[in-house]
Amino acid sequence: MLDKQLEKELQRFALEIRIGAVEEFKARGFGHVGGSLSVADALAVLYGAVMKYDxxxxxMEDRDKLVCSKGHAGPSVYAALGLKGFFPYEEIKTLNQPGTNFPSHCDRQKTPGVDMTTGSLGQGTSLAVGMAMGDKLKGRDSRTFLIVGDGESDEGQVWEAAMFTAAKKVTNLVWLIDNNKKQxxxxxxxxxxSGDLREKFEAFGFEAVRIDGNDIAQLYDVLTKKAEDKPIAVILDTVKGKGVKExxxxxxxxxxxxxxxTYDKWLGELRAELAALA
Amino acid sequence: MKVVYNGEKDRAFKEVLGETIPRLAEEDKDVIYLDADLMGCIGTAKWAAANPDRAINCGIAEANMMGIAAGMSAVGFKPIVHTFGPFASRRCFDQIFLSGAYAGNSVTVIGTDPGVCAAFNGGTHMPFEDMALYRAIPGAYVFDITDAAMLESVLEQCKDMEGIKYIRVGRKNNMKMYEEGMKAEIGKGIVVKEYGTDAVVFACGIMVAMAVEAAEILKKEGIQITVVDMFTVKPLDEELVEKYAKAAGAVVTAENHNKIGGLYSAVTEVLSKKCPTPVEYVAVEDVFGEVGPQDYLEKQFGLTPEHIVEKVKAAIARK
Structure with a gap:
């Protein structure tokens, strides 16, 4: 169980990630706002309390890894990494500027801390399977967390990778499906x-659960749990654009x-919320 | 490089793959072999079954397999992936392009049964465009294999090379061209026959032996040509192309591939810039494959020594 102090810290971290993402969009003027905000809570729990990294x-070889297969949520990933000190935080505001290390979609060759390049939807799934399976074969105590979009799950490759994950018992890979209902x-x-995503993953052979994907405590409970015989798939019931009412x-x-x-108005709301959580 | 060609068939490529892939995996703990339900076709199935941590059968899901291979590269493995040529190229092109090359991962891809070598599997399984696709991937290597010794040498080197390496090779036997234990230098053409410089033929894959046959026919007619094995189609040995094009002033390319995007394209791209020279080609005329015995298909698509002879004469006439 998550104690209240840590819960509050993670809630604050999630707000800071949202603020960071909105600051990036403001600096560039546009971006993938909705799908970046929906995963901020999951990222906060992963980078704030669950994942092992330096x-x-x-x-670091035996770090836990994140594959954000919905690569367009990069802005939230960058905010999380910047806040955790992978690079100077201010750099995230170069999002999509010429020559930036912070492109629209995640790029492992550009951004320190980004574990895999993604963007062409569906492809991050197989990459994550390979990374997790590779780590397992190398005997590393390491988990890979894979964030997949619900819209992304239109791609057949997602289901090839899902079938493989369960059939080959790649239990150090955790699937998180950002079910924000929109594409x-x-x-x-x-x-x-896509029907009932939880049932689908269960049918594929996963231990599949559905939680409120914008709820820090529920995220913490499921993401700190280690898989046993079956790999875990977590359907994150989220809201696209979560955290900014407009x-x-x-x-x-x-x-x-x-x-x-408008960005300033959103930032004002988020900062007020952050101050209230102090 | 000792050329031992005497018109004899070589060891089957299937045997070479069935021996070399397990050997490389046993010698190097980072090598991992992935296949899409075609292990039985290249003689690796038995070894794979006994070594489940070194060989992964991904099932008939090539896109997923390429992504898994790329992911394994990212965590320190040297993946060798096999499936038939069309599935190793067309079927998973975006995966090899992005998850592989763009993401900076390293994968050795073996695409078997290139072009007419697909024979009885027919048009659906007959890639005449695989080299074109792989050539269009920035930084990728493209090899069209001539014989068994070369396959062994290229595979041994590819496993340690960074980037995407595409090896197109048959499963049956080509003509034997090189001595056993030869070292194929990546990115360098091999002069296999040098009768003279009336013309030069740049050939790859099954066409190398045919080009040598053509050289013999032409020699009897008093035409002396040079034959170069351009097994590395990318990066092309531009220096050698320029050298022999300048010396001969008449060039022919020969490939078991569409005329678009393969060796003919690669050679003419270089020559048009560095040394404009008359170039004729022997290649598939931008049509789909079809079913039949390989010798029938070779004739059907003009992949014959006689056609090379004809094209050499045409190139010389344009001097």
Missing amino acids: PKNPK LDGYTKDILD VEETMGNHSMNVPAE
């Missing part, structure tokens, strides 16, 4: 209905381009 040695063109149920209420919030004043 910001001074980002390539670029609208609601996932309207674009290509974004949550915007239907087309996959990629947004709003004036600086």
Whole structure:
């Protein structure tokens, strides 16, 4: 169980990640706002309390690894890594500027702490399987956490990788499915209905659970649990744009381009919330 | 490099793969072999079953397999991946391009049964475009293998090389060209026959032996040519291409591949810039494959010594 003190710290960290992501979008003027904000809580729990890593040695062999297969959530990953000291925090504000080390989609060759390059949806799944299986074969005590989008799960490769994960018992790989209900063109149920994702993963051979993916305590409980015989899949019931009311209420919030004043308004709300959690 | 060609068939590539992949994995603990349900086709199945930590059968899911291989590279392995050529290229192109090359991972990909070597599996299994696809991946290596000794040498080197390495090779036997234990120098063409400089033929894969046959036919007619084995199609040995193109002034390329994107493209890309020279080609005329015995298909697609002879004469006529 998560103690209240740590819970508050992680809630603060999640808010700081959201603030960081919005600061990045503000600096560039636009970006993948909705899907970055929906995973901020999961990232806060992973980088704040669950994963083993060393910001001074980002390539440490037996570190835990994160593959953000929905690579467009990079801005939140960068904020988390910057806040944890993988690089000077201010650098994240170069998001998508010419020559930046912080591109729209995660790039392991550019950003210290980014464990895998992603962006073409679906591909991070197999990469994560390979990394986890490789670590296991090397005898490392290391877990890989894979964040997959619900819209991303339209891709057949996701299910090839899921089948493989369960069949080969890659139990040091944890699947997190960001079920934020929306993709670029609208609601996932309207674009290509994925049905009950938990049941699907269970049928594939996972220990599949569904939690409130924006709830720090629930995330902590499931992500600190080690898999036994079956790999774990966590369906994160999330809200696209979570944490910024105006974004949550915007239907087309996959990629947004709003004036600086709007970003400032969002940052003001997030900072007020952070201050209230002090 | 000792050329021992005498028109005899070589060891089957399948045997070489079945011996070399397990040997490399046993010699180097970082080597891991992945296949997509085609282990039985290259003689690795028995060893793989006994070594489940060194060989992974991914099932018939090539895109997933390429991603897994790339992920394993990221955590310190040297993956060697095999499936048939079309599935090792077209079927998982975005995965090898992004998860592999773009992400900075290193994977050795073996695509068997290139072009007409797919024979009785027919058009669906007959890649005439695999080299074009792999050539378009920045930094990738592309090899079209000539014989068994070369396959062994290239495989041994590829496992330790960074980046994406695509090896296209048959499963049956080509003509024997080189002495056993030869060292194929990556990125360097091999002069296999040097009768003269009336013309030069740059060939790869199954076409190398045919080019040598063509050289013999032409010699009887008083035309002396040079034959170069361009087994490394990328990066191309530009220096050698330029040297012989300048000396001969007439060039022919020969490949078991579409004329678009393969050896003909690579050679003409170099020559058009460095040394404009008349170039003729023997290659597949931008059509799909079809089913049949390999010798029938070779004739059907013009992949014959006689066609090379014809093209050499055409190139010389353009001098």
